Amino acid sequence: xxPMPASESFEDFLGEEVVDCEGETVGTFACYWxxxxxxxxxxxxxxxxxxxxxxVAPAKGARLNVKQTYISLPFTREKIExxxxxxxxxxxxxxxxxxxYAYFGMPAPHVPLSGGATxxxxxxxxxxxxxxxxxxxxxxxxxxxxxxxxxxxxx
Numbered sequence: 581x582x583p584m585p586a587s588e589s590f591e592d593f594l595g596e597e598v599v600d601c602e603g604e605t606v607g608t609f610a611c612y613w614x615x616x617x618x619x620x621x622x623x624x625x626x627x628x629x630x631x632x633x634x635x636v637a638p639a640k641g642a643r644l645n646v647k648q649t650y651i652s653l654p655f656t657r658e659k660i661e662x663x664x665x666x667x668x669x670x671x672x673x674x675x676x677x678x679x680x681y682a683y684f685g686m687p688a689p690h691v692p693l694s695g696g697a698t699x700x701x702x703x704x705x706x707x708x709x710x711x712x713x714x715x716x717x718x719x720x721x722x723x724x725x726x727x728x729x730x731x732x733x734x735x
Contacts, residue, residue, distance in 0.1 A: 589644055590620045590651075597650040598625050600657040607660075609651055610634050611668035622680065623651070624668050625660060633665040636672070638684055655684075 590612055598606045611624035611634070620639040627635050641654040653660060664679050666672060681688045 593644060593651055599650055599652050601654050604657050606657050613672045627661050634668055635660055635663040636666050636680055637663055
């Protein structure tokens with residue numbers, strides 16, 4: 581698997597379309613939370629039809645399609661749409677992060693300290709840039725019906 585893109589790359593995709601593992605449009609990339617070392621950990625997605633709720637999904641496994649300008653996640657639309665919600669302006673605390681790890685079936689990271697204790701590195705929130713307008717998109721799917729792979733859809 582290729583290394584996860586740097587946070588600067590994710591920032592370029594704020595306001596862009598997010599698709600599921602089948603190429604179906606899920607919503608719009610609204611914000612993300614990263615570790616101190618600048619690695620995006622969680623993505624905030626404003627799901628289609630659910631604009632009042634920002635769903636949170638792991639950045640791990642996300643693929644940035646630079647050519648067609650969308651983010652593909654390795655989860656089904658249903659899994660993403662039922663993920664825990666958090667406002668982009670909110671801090672993602674350890675308890676909420678534990679909920680996310682449990683929901684997505686992932687182990688929580690801990691950094692070993694001296695004496696055998698561990699600590700989880702803190703997250704910082706990266707909200708949508710006010711200068712970046714959300715773009716309407718009439719596309720319902722990124723799936724190319726001939727081979728099942730993501731395509732330009734309605735763009």
